[in-house]
Amino acid sequence: MIPVTKTYLPPLEEYTAYLEKIWKSGWITNNGPLVIELEEKLKEYFEVKHLFLTSNGTIAIQIAIKSLGITKEIITTPFSYVATTTSVLWENCKPVFVDIDKKTFCIDPSKIEEKITGSTEAILATHVYGIPCNVEKIEKIARKHNLKIIYDAAHSFGTIYRNKQLAHYGDVSTLSFHATKLFHTIEGGAIIVHDDVLAETIKLYRSFGHIGNNYYTMGINGKNSEVHAAMGLCMLSRxxxxxxxxxxxxxxxxxxxxxxxxxxxxxxxxxxxxxxxxxxxxxxxxxxxxxxxxxxxxxxxxxxxxxxxxxxxxxxxxxxxxxxxxxxxxxxxxxxxxxxxxxxxxxxxxxxxxxxx
Ligand SMILES: Cc1ncc(COP(=O)(O)O)c(C=O)c1O
Missing domain, CATH: 3.90.1150.10 (Aspartate Aminotransferase, domain 1)
Structure with a gap:
């Protein structure tokens, strides 16, 4: 049988070498050394200051929306995986769909402005199939109307646009590291962000909203584990x-x-x-x-x-x-x-x- 896609698995001995390390340390989750190592390597890869591993690409979008404080309307693409829309709905926001460009299949920037209302707070666009959205035009519109930009960059690992990693664009970019993706951690994802304050908020939301015994906000569990990070470490150089x-x-x-x-x-x-x-x-x-x-x-x-x-x-x-x-x-x-x-x-x-x- 030839399926549409097949997970790439690295040589087993490479993965088990990481498992042996994990077994020795007994540290299997909660921001362990392999999660930190993978985050550091991915920051270098994407040339970004902040990157947070998450348990999947869906929670990454939800945490992005929550951290930006968005509660009303989000302009988004109708041509993406269902998680792009359901993340908006789970955050109790209203998705406002803007049609796609005939050539790239990504959101059509020329149709965005007519959908902006007093309640619009953000644009959530997908670089569908890893093809760049028109990031220049989207940026212009967002700045003019004071909107945040979230890119669902779930498909974008490794695409470079105008000499920058595609996942570098936007206020926030989210990635999926699901097993079907080019780069994967079995299940997993990441949030890339450039603003230091926003980065702190994201970190807090990802871990239940507390640091030690101090509860700052209503967070969620968006962390990932050492066994997942180990797979990412095996994948990255490939x-x-x-x-x-x-x-x-x-x-x-x-x-x-x-x-x-x-x-x-x-x-x-x-x-x-x-x-x-x-x-x-x-x-x-x-x-x-x-x-x-x-x-x-x-x-x-x-x-x-x-x-x-x-x-x-x-x-x-x-x-x-x-x-x-x-x-x-x-x-x-x-x-x-x-x-x-x-x-x-x-x-x-x-x-x-x-x-x-
Ligand atoms: C465009 C897009 N966004 C979000 C997701 C959700 O990612 P995950 O499956 O890691 O939750 C996917 C997953 O396949 C996707 O294709």
Whole structure:
């Protein structure tokens, strides 16, 4: 079976060497030495002053919203994983959806200002598939209207935009280190922030809101453990090699899939992309179903990332429609892309698709 993605696992002996250290020290969670080591290494990697590991990428978004003191409306993208929207809802804020750009599939900045009201406090945008949002335009709008910017950078590990790590942009960026991601800690995530005061607030919220016996605020448990950090430490040095391998497969797809029948999101100029997904936009949903079934008949399992368009989630009360996102969600499919996927398998997938379209 060829799944849409497969977790990369480092050599077992490397991981067990860390486990032996953990067993010896008996320190398994609560900001242990491996969590601190990984945080330090990731700060260097991203060239940022503050980075906090979290238990996952969803709690990272929630802590970001809470720490910024946002309680009302958040402008957000309808084209992302469901956690982007549910984090807004869990924080009792109102998601206000702005449609996406036809080329990058990220939020369309030209449509943001018309959705700003007196209650708008932030923009929460996703660098979807690791492709940069239009960070310059978003920044301009946010500064003009005094809004905070949170980037859901869950897919962005390793993407560089205009000589800076993509996760560097915004007031806060959140990452997911889930096992399906390019860089992972089995479960996990991180919050990147630049402001010192905000960093202290985030740290407090991540650990129940208390330091020792002093209770400062109503926090949550967003920490991560030593066994998770150990996986991250095994993964980090491999990131360039993992990106290189994905690039190779990505380029095979791009060079051989029929461009008359399929389009892919464009990566803006100035980007060194991380090649974390291979999404294809088919002509319509019927074609998507053909392709899905043909691949499934060959034991190849693509995935409808992202479907449905988040403004159409069944538990939302009346929200505006987003024509581009709804259209794209109905006909976008992610094809298999992972480290040990063979080039011949990619060619086989392409052959099946080109034949039936
Ligand atoms: C865009 C996006 N945001 C947030 C998340 C949530 O991350 P996690 O699964 O680590 O909670 C994901 C997860 O897959 C995601 O794709």
């Amino acid at each position: 990131v360039p090699e993992l990106i290189e391998k994905r690039k190779e497969l990505y380029e095979v797809y791009t060079s051989l899939l029929n461009p008359q029948k399929i389009s892919i999101p464009s990566v803006p100029e100035g980007t060194l992309y991380n090649y974390s997904y291979y999404p294809v936009l088919l002509e319509n949903e019927e074609k998507l179903n053909y392709v899905t079934n043909a691949l499934k008949n060959n034991n190849i399992i693509p995935r409808r990332y992202f479907y449905p368009s988040l403004n159409q989630l069944p538990y939302l009360n009346k929200v505006d429609s987003c024509a581009v996102s709804e259209d794209y969600s109905s006909r976008v499919l992610c094809l298999p892309l992972y480290n040990d996927l063979a080039i011949n398998d990619v060619k086989r997938i392409i052959g099946i698709i080109n034949k039936i379209l």
